[in-house]
Amino acid sequence: MSDTMLACVRKGVDQLAMEQIPIPTIQEPTDVILKVRLAAICGTDVHFLELPIPDITMGHEVVGEIDELGDKVEGYQKGDRVVMSCMLACGKCAACLQGEPSACIGPGGKVQHGLLMHGCQAEYVRVPHAPNSICKIPDSLTDEQAILAGDIFSTGMGVLERVPMRTGDTIAIFALGPLGLCTVKAARALGAGKVIGVDPDPLRRETAEKMGANVTIDPGEGDPVAKIMGETDGFGVDISVEAVGLAENLQAAFKSARIGGAISSLGVYGFATQELPIPLQTGTPVPDAFYHRKFLTTLCPSGHFRLKRLLDLMEYGKLDFSPLWTNSFPLEKTIEGYETFRDHSKKAIKIGIKP
Ligand SMILES: NC(=O)c1ccc[n+]([C@@H]2O[C@H](COP(=O)([O-])OP(=O)(O)OC[C@H]3O[C@@H](n4cnc5c(N)ncnc54)[C@H](O)[C@@H]3O)[C@@H](O)[C@H]2O)c1
Ligand SMILES: [Zn+2]
Ligand SMILES: [Zn+2]
DSSP, X not given: OOSEEEEEEEESTTOXXXXXXXXXXXXXTTOEEEEEEEEEEOHHHHHHTTSOOEEXXXXXXXXXXXXXXXXXXXXXXXXXXXXXXXXXXXXXXXXXXXXXXXXXXXXXXXXXXXXXXOOSSBSEEEETXXXXXXXXXXXXXXXXXXXXXXXXXXXXXXXXXXTTOOTTOOEEEEOOSHHHHHHHHHHHHTTOSOEEEEOSOHHHHHHHXXXXXXXXXXXXXXXXXXXXXXXXXXXXXXXXXXXXXXXXXXXXXXXXXXXEEEEEEOOOOOTTOOOOOOOSOOOSSSSOSSOSOEEEEOOOOXXXXXXXXXXXXXXXXXXXXXXXXXXXXXXXXXXXXXXXXXXXXXXXXXXXXXX
């Protein structure tokens, strides 16, 4: 067998190349090497391209088969089909032991593939801290369902769970990219009342309605905050979610949340952005200010048991994510996949990459 593989490698700011690089090998006894079955392109990959870090393989969303296991990886065998959490966790540090693995402060924790270590848009990928970072996939779930538990469905659930959302809460979601759409699905799965989605792209609004949104708003057709107020009897929503990383959307999310409600931010605002303005006058009824609201940000909740619970929810709750998956590219065409992901005229939402 050859000891090199095809990988989509970042070559500095906004540059990608398909290259042959060495196949990863076990470095630590808690590592596994996955033979990639499905990788995906995330909005965060596009942000990573802003950084001048050369020669790192892209990608942090993956389903693969175990090809090699370290000595301390118990309960798995070669050939097992698994999904990986996109934030790695050591399982031993103070953050992990307190149930916050996404905030891991241990060695090699909170590291993302495709940022500081080689990612999964390749034939093989190394997964450190595997016992805390992977989970076997039940036969009834497809790769396309399971991969979402590793990043965007976990994040979409997490943004509501951290508030925490109550049964029947009214939710507004600013941006209906794959992450916003997974947040729509999460709101439904958690028992939301009215779910309102905001996005300029008609395909994304239509997809949100298929995935459980009751009302969708085109921000190009007038102030979405005024429309959200109209949908909530002038009261505002219980939870407003920022899911793209635009300062004006965060402002609109503040202005749409009722007094006592929550603003929960998921979007990555870009590495050049240092500060975000928060509006003091929200435009909602008395008192007309931002006081007495919760403001949270969320990183993707991760870890073996997080994956297990989300896979169980997908399996027994029969969650349908099929409207998300618009395109699939063979690994050798990953760069075309990125071009399609970034060009909304190509009518693509979530893009799979298959070696
Ligand atoms: N917090 C986390 O752990 C986490 C996890 C995954 C992704 N993200 C971030 O979430 C963001 C979205 O990711 P994605 O994969 O859905 O990307 P995406 O680029 O496909 O989605 C962005 C969406 O924003 C919409 N949009 C653009 N302008 C808008 C506006 N003015 N109002 C409303 N919507 C608007 C676009 O039409 C598109 O649907 C990215 O910033 C990504 O980095 C964060
Ligand atoms: Zn991601
Ligand atoms: Zn840790």
